[in-house]
Amino acid sequence: PGRMLLTIVSGLLLSVLTTVLAQTPVYRRFEYKHSFRAPNLSQRDGSIPFWMVTGDAIASSEQLRLAPSMRSRKGIAWNKRAFVESENFEIEMAFKVTGQGRVGADGLALWYTAQQGTLGPVFGSNDYWTGLGVMFDSFDNDNMKNNPYVSVMINDGTRSYDHQTDGTQQILTGCQKDFRNKPFPVHIKVEYSKNILTVSMTDGLTAQHRFELCMRAENIFLPRNGYFGISAATGALAGSFFI
Ligand SMILES: [Ca+2]
Numbered sequence: 001p002g003r004m005l006l007t008i009v010s011g012l013l014l015s016v017l018t019t020v021l022a023q024t025p026v027y028r029r030f031e032y033k034h035s036f037r038a039p040n041l042s043q044r045d046g047s048i049p050f051w052m053v054t055g056d057a058i059a060s061s062e063q064l065r066l067a068p069s070m071r072s073r074k075g076i077a078w079n080k081r082a083f084v085e086s087e088n089f090e091i092e093m094a095f096k097v098t099g100q101g102r103v104g105a106d107g108l109a110l111w112y113t114a115q116q117g118t119l120g121p122v123f124g125s126n127d128y129w130t131g132l133g134v135m136f137d138s139f140d141n142d143n144m145k146n147n148p149y150v151s152v153m154i155n156d157g158t159r160s161y162d163h164q165t166d167g168t169q170q171i172l173t174g175c176q177k178d179f180r181n182k183p184f185p186v187h188i189k190v191e192y193s194k195n196i197l198t199v200s201m202t203d204g205l206t207a208q209h210r211f212e213l214c215m216r217a218e219n220i221f222l223p224r225n226g227y228f229g230i231s232a233a234t235g236a237l238a239g240s241f242f243i
């Protein structure tokens with residue numbers, strides 16, 4: 001029997017809330033043109049309204065599976081509509097990463113970028129992006145024994161993500177969290193408001209949504225009218241573990 005280091009993403013839901021700050025209390029509005037949810041996540045033909053789904057990603061009514069449990073696969077889903085409703089947002093996503101073996105290969109990412117993403121080498125999506133990437137990096141490329149790691153990186157379109165170092169010198173910050181093979185979906189919340197970026201997540205051990213802070217940073221300037229996206233990739237390294 002072989003030991004495979006693979007990643008599957010499933011049971012995903014994404015919702016975007018606009019935060020209206022001018023008023024007290026802060027109002028939150030669900031943005032259906034930038035979101036998808038089970039049930040009825042996809043239409044019969046596998047498309048998701050307002051979303052582009054490509055590569056190895058497959059949508060059903062219950063889930064979006066970004067990458068199957070095979071090596072060197074990648075899939076992305078990107079919002080077709082620019083987010084013009086507000087300068088502030090709150091994204092919540094639920095996901096599952098499963099796979100055999102102690103270490104999962106590659107990982108997935110959540111994006112907010114100036115342009116729609118395309119298939120590429122950065123957790124399934126293109127390099128040299130402009131905007132925000134929240135990366136769930138399963139594989140410890142630099143052998144620092146610190147993966148799975150959640151990395152938050154902002155790119156101005158000029159930098160190439162360095163997989164060999166897990167982006168250590170490039171990322172804003174992040175947190176070491178094991179998000180794989182949990183009994184319940186892991187929820188992540190990304191809040192961007194008044195140029196403050198906050199990322200928090202649940203541990204996936206219970207059905208309750210107890211968010212713990214992963215990172216917080218001030219003076220963050222993201223592109224206006226950007227696009228939300230998600231991507232995932234399984235690593236080429238996984239293949240070397242077949243027996
Ligand atoms: Ca890595």
Ligand SMILES: [Ca+2]
Pocket residue numbers: 139140141142143144145146147165166
């Ligand atoms: Ca590492």
